[in-house]
Amino acid sequence: MKINGNAIRPGNIIEHKDRLWVAVKTQHTKPGKGGAFMQVELKDIQTGTKLNERFRADEMVERVRLEQRQHMYLFTEGDKFTFMDQQNYEQVEIDADLIGEQSVPFLQENMLVDIEFHEGTPLAVSLPDTVIMEITEADAVVKGQTASSSYKPAMLENGQRIMVPPHIATGTRVVVNTDDGSYVERAKD
Numbered sequence: 001m002k003i004n005g006n007a008i009r010p011g012n013i014i015e016h017k018d019r020l021w022v023a024v025k026t027q028h029t030k031p032g033k034g035g036a037f038m039q040v041e042l043k044d045i046q047t048g049t050k051l052n053e054r055f056r057a058d059e060m061v062e063r064v065r066l067e068q069r070q071h072m073y074l075f076t077e078g079d080k081f082t083f084m085d086q087q088n089y090e091q092v093e094i095d096a097d098l099i100g101e102q103s104v105p106f107l108q109e110n111m112l113v114d115i116e117f118h119e120g121t122p123l124a125v126s127l128p129d130t131v132i133m134e135i136t137e138a139d140a141v142v143k144g145q146t147a148s149s150s151y152k153p154a155m156l157e158n159g160q161r162i163m164v165p166p167h168i169a170t171g172t173r174v175v176v177n178t179d180d181g182s183y184v185e186r187a188k189d
Contacts, residue, residue, distance in 0.1 A: 003063045005038050005055025015062040020045045045123055066116040073111045092122060099125045105158045106131050106178045127178045132187045133157050134173050141166045
């Protein structure tokens with residue numbers, strides 16, 4: 001879908017110089033001399049490189065819509081992760097770098113994730129906001145610590161270290177944020 005240069009907004013994905021870019025920041029500028037333009041900071045979806053471009057109102061750019069489908073995580077082989085489409089049961093292999101270094105440890109068998117595609121090519125994988133994991137190792141509580149502001153280190157079943165409140169012991173199931181790996185709450189199951 002073609003849009004004019006002044007219609008670009010943060011979050012829009014556009015095709016520019018034969019690559020896909022996401023608009024990070026936009027600023028409308030009207031210099032004293034000459035026509036107005038939109039100053040846009042673009043980030044390459046695949047490589048992460050940034051680019052600053054000026055788009056005039058009469059310039060047309062291609063706005064891209066991504067297709068988002070739900071997939072189930074099946075298994076890992078080397079650095080390739082295999083997912084199965086929930087509608088047509090086709091399998092797709094995705095590299096670890098596309099999932100994200102912080103998210104990979106939180107992938108669990110049969111987990112449902114959202115994968116964004118552009119013309120059949122996977123571009124991004126979104127895990128659920130939180131996962132439930134078991135604490136395999138937790139330090140003992142130091143007597144006299146107050147529960148309000150003190151946390152202690154603990155080890156999750158996936159080998160990740162997190163900080164948890166003093167009342168969390170080994171074997172406790174906890175809810176963990178997949179974005180930053182932080183403790184959210186004790187699991188309710």
